[in-house]
Amino acid sequence: MERTEAEGLLREAFQGFLEASRKLELYYRALEGRVKELTEELEKSRKEKEGLLELFREVLESVPCGIVVELEGGVMALNAQAREVLELSRQELPLERPKMGLEELKALDGRVFRFAFSPLKGRKGQVVVIEDVTESEKWRLQEKRAEGMRAQEQFASFIAHEMRTPLSVVKLSLSLLEEDLRGLEAQRILEEAKRGVEEMERAISQMLLLVRPEKAALRPMDLKGPVEEVVGFFERFVCQNGVRLEVELQEGLLVLGDPELLKHVLFNLVLNAVQAMPEGGTLRLKAQRGLSRLKGEVVRLTVEDTGHGIAPEHLPHIFKPFFTTRPRGTGLGLTVVHRIVEAHGGLIEVESEPGKGTRFIISLPCYKEVRDGLQGACGGR
Numbered sequence: 614m615e616r617t618e619a620e621g622l623l624r625e626a627f628q629g630f631l632e633a634s635r636k637l638e639l640y641y642r643a644l645e646g647r648v649k650e651l652t653e654e655l656e657k658s659r660k661e662k663e664g665l666l667e668l669f670r671e672v673l674e675s676v677p678c679g680i681v682v683e684l685e686g687g688v689m690a691l692n693a694q695a696r697e698v699l700e701l702s703r704q705e706l707p708l709e710r711p712k713m714g715l716e717e718l719k720a721l722d723g724r725v726f727r728f729a730f731s732p733l734k735g736r737k738g739q740v741v742v743i744e745d746v747t748e749s750e751k752w753r754l755q756e757k758r759a760e761g762m763r764a765q766e767q768f769a770s771f772i773a774h775e776m777r778t779p780l781s782v783v784k785l786s787l788s789l790l791e792e793d794l795r796g797l798e799a800q801r802i803l804e805e806a807k808r809g810v811e812e813m814e815r816a817i818s819q820m821l822l823l824v825r826p827e828k829a830a831l832r833p834m835d836l837k838g839p840v841e842e843v844v845g846f847f848e849r850f851v852c853q854n855g856v857r858l859e860v861e862l863q864e865g866l867l868v869l870g871d872p873e874l875l876k877h878v879l880f881n882l883v884l885n886a887v888q889a890m891p892e893g894g895t896l897r898l899k900a901q902r903g904l905s906r907l908k909g910e911v912v913r914l915t916v917e918d919t920g921h922g923i924a925p926e927h928l929p930h931i932f933k934p935f936f937t938t939r940p941r942g943t944g945l946g947l948t949v950v951h952r953i954v955e956a957h958g959g960l961i962e963v964e965s966e967p968g969k970g971t972r973f974i975i976s977l978p979c980y981k982e983v984r985d986g987l988q989g990a991c992g993g994r
Contacts, residue, residue, distance in 0.1 A: 669690070673690060673691075673692040674693060676692070678694060678742055678743060678744040678745070679691070679692060679695030679696075679697070679698050679699075679726075679741075679742070679743030679744070680692050680695055680740065680741070680742060681695050681699075681708060681741040682738070682740055683708065683739050683740075683741070684733070684736060684737070684738035685736075685737055685738060686737075689738070695741075695743050698721065698743050701722050702719060708728070708730075708739075710739065715729060715730045715731070716728065718746070723747075724745055725745070725746050725747045725750045726743055726744065726745055726746065727744045728743055729741070729742040729743075729744070745906075748906050748907055749906075749907060751960060752907065752960060755951075755955070758932055758933075758951065759951070759952075759955055784807075784810050787803060787807055787810065816945065829871040829953070829957065830871050830873075831869050831870055831871055831957070832869065832870070832871075833867060833869060833980045834868060834870050834980075835865070835867055836866040836867075836868050836870070836875065836900055836912055836914065837862050837863075837864070837866050837900065838872065839875045839876045839879060840862060840898060840914070841862070842876060843876055843879040843880055843883060844858070844860055844898065846880070847883050847884075847887070851887055854890070854891075854893065855890075855892070855893025855894075856887055856890055856893055856894055856895070856896050857894070857895045857896070858896050858898070859895060859896070859897045859898070860897075860899075861898070861901070862898075862899075862900045863900060863901045866900055866901075866902065866912045867912075867979060868912050868957070868977045868978065868979065868980050869957070869978070870957050870977065871953075871957070874953045874956070874957075875953070875957070877950075877953065878953050878954065878975070879898075879914075879916070881947070881949070881950050882916040882973050883898070885946065885947075886916055886917075886918035886920065886971070889918050889921055889922075890918055890919065890921075894918060894919035894920055894970070895918070895919045896916075896918050896919075897915070897916075897917040897918075898914075898915070898916055899913075899914070899915040899917075900912060900913070900914045900915075901913055902979070903976070905976060908976070908978050909978070909979070910978075910979040910981075911976045911977060911979060912977045912978075912979060913975070913976050914974070914975040914976075914977070915972060915973070915974050915975075916972070916973045917970065917971070917972040918972075919969070920970050920971065921968065922965045922966050922967040922968055922969055923963070923965040923967070924967055928963065928965060931947050932947050932948055932950075932951040932961075933948065934948045935948075954975055954977075957977055958977070958978050959975055959976055959977040959978070960976045961973065961974070962974045962975075962976075
């Protein structure tokens with residue numbers, strides 16, 4: 614009896630063990646399945662995070678400015694543009710926020726950069742946006758120049774109008790005297806007086822041009838035409854003065870402009886360039902399409918000489934009315950050029966180095982038209 618009971622107990626224990634083993638196996642399989650699910654979820658999460666990180670990097674490298682992300686006093690991320698600017702400025706990381714305000718401008722390697730500092734919300738750190746504002750600064754300075762010239766232009770216009778009538782009387786009187794005067798000396802004096810009147814008339818005409826560009830007759834035109842006309846006019850004169858002329862013109866340089874006023878701009882700049890090379894040199898005229906960060910497609914006209922250049926202390930003043938370094942200059946030529954370019958919605962820049970030459974660069978917005986549902990710009994590209 615005792616043996617039978619022992620066998621029964623043993624059988625029950627073995628059955629219990631088998632049942633526990635089956636449960637343990639089921640639990641292990643469930644646990645194994647759950648581990649597998651968690652592993653897959655973790656792998657999926659890792660890939661998603663890697664994808665987000667890669668997307669973050671791509672976004673960081675795609676924005677048209679430099680980005681620096683600083684967290685807890687260290688740099689979390691920065692893009693190639695930021696790295697390039699920081700190498701130019703030789704500035705160490707992390708970047709120190711300016712004491713006054715959250716923005717500052719820095720001039721580096723001939724360009725101007727704006728550093729904008731934004732504190733991170735909820736974390737100790739900041740995002741620094743570094744933007745190349747060279748072109749917008751050029752436009753801002755041109756507008757500032759134009760504002761400073763307004764009062765002088767109004768005064769010049771008033772003087773020009775007031776002088777025109779008495780000058781016409783003087784000119785008519787000289788013409789009447791010419792019929793009565795005899796003798797070489799009298800004729801010589803009369804010719805000098807007439808030349809003086811003509812110079813005054815030219816100065817008055819230039820004064821009036823300070824106002825005229827505001828009423829410019831703008832129409833679609835190819836800039837190549839006025840350039841070729843001015844080149845044809847100066848070609849023989851330039852060669853006679855020992856100046857080599859180099860011309861490079863692209864096709865389809867469409868702008869919205871006044872052909873006569875743009876010819877006046879070219880005439881003035883070319884004449885100045887030739888006069889800056891009394892012993893000869895090279896005069897380069899180039900007109901080509903380009904891109905502006907602010908204006909999109911533009912036509913760039915360059916007039917460059919290898920003359921004596923402009924002194925650095927004179928460069929900020931060359932567009933001001935009546936500023937001149939020539940004994941008989943009116944100081945209005947470049948002022949008129951500035952006004953005409955401004956009236957065309959364009960930008961004029963000047964670069965010069967004493968002893969090496971001067972370069973004027975004019976950027977005019979491309980003319981855009983809509984025809985048959987298709988938009989064309991600068992020659993219909």
